[in-house]
Amino acid sequence: MRFAGLSARAWALSGAGLVVALLAPLFILDRFNTIQFAYVWAFAIALIGLNVLTGYSGQISLGNGAFMAIGAYTTAILYYKLKVPYGLTILPAGILAGLAGYLFGFPALKLSGLYLALATFALALSVSPVIKNFGDLTNGHEGIVLPSVTDPFGLGLTNEQWVYYLTLVIGVLLFVFGRAMLGGATGRALRAVRDSETAAAASGVSLRQFKTMAFGVSAFYAGIAGSLFATITAYVSPDSFDLPLSLSLLVGMVVGGLGTLAGPVLGATFVVWLPIFAQDIFRNKPDVSYGVILILLMFLLPQGIGGGARQIYAWYRRRATSAGPEEEVADLGPAAPPHAAERGAGRS
Amino acid sequence: MQGVVQQIVSGLATGGVYASLALALVLIYRSMEALNFAQGEMAMFSTFVAWTLISIVHLNYYLAFGLTIAVSIAGGFLLERVVIRPVEKAPPLTVVLVTLGLFFVVNGLAGLIWSYVIKPFPGPPGFPQAPVSLGGVYVGMQDLFLIGMTVVLLALLYAFFQYTKLGLAMRSAALYPEMSRLLGVRVSWMLALGWGLAAGVGAVSGMLIAPIEFLDPNMMQPILLYAFAAAVLGGIENPVGAVVGGFVVGILLALIGTYVPGARDLRLAFGLVIIVAVLIVRPGGLFGRMHVARV
Numbered sequence: 001m002r003f004a005g006l007s008a009r010a011w012a013l014s015g016a017g018l019v020v021a022l023l024a025p026l027f028i029l030d031r032f033n034t035i036q037f038a039y040v041w042a043f044a045i046a047l048i049g050l051n052v053l054t055g056y057s058g059q060i061s062l063g064n065g066a067f068m069a070i071g072a073y074t075t076a077i078l079y080y081k082l083k084v085p086y087g088l089t090i091l092p093a094g095i096l097a098g099l100a101g102y103l104f105g106f107p108a109l110k111l112s113g114l115y116l117a118l119a120t121f122a123l124a125l126s127v128s129p130v131i132k133n134f135g136d137l138t139n140g141h142e143g144i145v146l147p148s149v150t151d152p153f154g155l156g157l158t159n160e161q162w163v164y165y166l167t168l169v170i171g172v173l174l175f176v177f178g179r180a181m182l183g184g185a186t187g188r189a190l191r192a193v194r195d196s197e198t199a200a201a202a203s204g205v206s207l208r209q210f211k212t213m214a215f216g217v218s219a220f221y222a223g224i225a226g227s228l229f230a231t232i233t234a235y236v237s238p239d240s241f242d243l244p245l246s247l248s249l250l251v252g253m254v255v256g257g258l259g260t261l262a263g264p265v266l267g268a269t270f271v272v273w274l275p276i277f278a279q280d281i282f283r284n285k286p287d288v289s290y291g292v293i294l295i296l297l298m299f300l301l302p303q304g305i306g307g308g309a310r311q312i313y314a315w316y317r318r319r320a321t322s323a324g325p326e327e328e329v330a331d332l333g334p335a336a337p338p339h340a341a342e343r344g345a346g347r348s
Numbered sequence: 349m350q351g352v353v354q355q356i357v358s359g360l361a362t363g364g365v366y367a368s369l370a371l372a373l374v375l376i377y378r379s380m381e382a383l384n385f386a387q388g389e390m391a392m393f394s395t396f397v398a399w400t401l402i403s404i405v406h407l408n409y410y411l412a413f414g415l416t417i418a419v420s421i422a423g424g425f426l427l428e429r430v431v432i433r434p435v436e437k438a439p440p441l442t443v444v445l446v447t448l449g450l451f452f453v454v455n456g457l458a459g460l461i462w463s464y465v466i467k468p469f470p471g472p473p474g475f476p477q478a479p480v481s482l483g484g485v486y487v488g489m490q491d492l493f494l495i496g497m498t499v500v501l502l503a504l505l506y507a508f509f510q511y512t513k514l515g516l517a518m519r520s521a522a523l524y525p526e527m528s529r530l531l532g533v534r535v536s537w538m539l540a541l542g543w544g545l546a547a548g549v550g551a552v553s554g555m556l557i558a559p560i561e562f563l564d565p566n567m568m569q570p571i572l573l574y575a576f577a578a579a580v581l582g583g584i585e586n587p588v589g590a591v592v593g594g595f596v597v598g599i600l601l602a603l604i605g606t607y608v609p610g611a612r613d614l615r616l617a618f619g620l621v622i623i624v625a626v627l628i629v630r631p632g633g634l635f636g637r638m639h640v641a642r643v
Binding site (some may be wrong): 060062107110111113114115117118119121122123125126129130132133243244247250254287288290291292293294295298299 | 381382383385431434435438440441442444445446448449450451452453454455456457460569570573576577580610613614615616617619620623624627628631
């Protein structure tokens, strides 16, 4: 039984997950946890975007934090300085970031593997000084404090619950949009580019068109995530978008695995909650735990926890029934071969 | 005109720092075709070791300098054995992700041990900060020390790789791993040695920049970006290119910082522009070879 490319079981699981996510703030989560899970959904949006770029088109980015910064500052400036209702700033934030990403995609066309990692690393490092430089617009290193947002429909939600539902709904919409886009010809073209650029080009797939598009889409998602970040935190500052943010996105993607359905949510949960748990061990430096986890994951599970879980599941199915496990496994999402991104680099 | 010469000299001095860190990056790139994103943080850690030796143990500056290099070489060697060896045969990007992990860990550890409070770091005794006039151009003695150290470093490395048996073994291990193994070179140990040397060279860059930029766990991050720009500019496989690239980047940044209004804060972004521009216009760098990929 398949419907819209998903098996009945995948539908049931996603539906159950969504119901839990919808009810949790009303019954289980306190104010602090509600906010943290709002961050999880925002992070998941950014990770879906990064997945499009790395998991599908095979281009690595260490600098998606820069596109989040563009989104966050678009919202902050429109909302705070020009008094535009924040709801109307989310889409422009995504579009502006997406445009920046699309443009960055052109020089990126010429860079493969390691060099793209290097260029995007430089991008991540240069965000915060650039923001500080345009102090008239961005208030420099002081940042911009935003008025906190309230439930506009009088549903009786607290501010925390309102931003939670806002990010959740936008997240689900973008998730569905992403699947629709990647499920069809576009997704196939991107995967073809990832697996072999030469073969893809020979089959009439325009590398230029699809690789820049992947950058644009990825940055669009990052921009929306950044805009939601600004809304949740009610504050933006250059230091929120420095290197650790970009690297935590990378950690989230590696943890969630490439090209899986549940990966971004898993990765986002990990990235948001790990610092909170690790706070006592490493005082104010959650980065140490990110680093240790990243290294260990590279040793143990090069496909991430999501990919690793799939491997274990596949192995289990193979033992249980000797026939036909592959199709079920594939249902969990487009299968990404191990080291999808690395392949391009290794070939040169 | 004199002002320009002045800026060029001070650019050469900071350029020496970028050059030595770029040299460290090149050493590792040559041995395993991977970029070490933790190189700057390793150098920062070494500099803190030097600071401890000088300010807490009260060792002589030059003794501490030498001791720190030795400790860094040993540390880099160990780091390779423990953290990089498991992914030695993995694709380069896996190695890159591991070095990014190292970046976090080393930075955080330094913060835990030495805190994030900015510390002053002594300059080399005998080379006062006060400038002396050389034909009308005022040059800080410390700047001369910086430039001199970089050139000495390059000469030492050149001699090591060109004239010693170990250097020859390291070069052959990097170029022809299988054949070297057949001839009895322990390739994996040569990689570790490469990491050790890189850590030592990086330590020098950290100790040279610390009197200028002050000491704190985040001090090497911009330097690393400029060092990447220098290495890419010179051709990422070419040590001489890296040093020339370092000096060029140093001079460019000094001139831009002085003569382009409002550009001081944008120097990092300028590093990004250099990297992307060089990679697009001349991917092999100024001195590098062009690679032809086989389909």
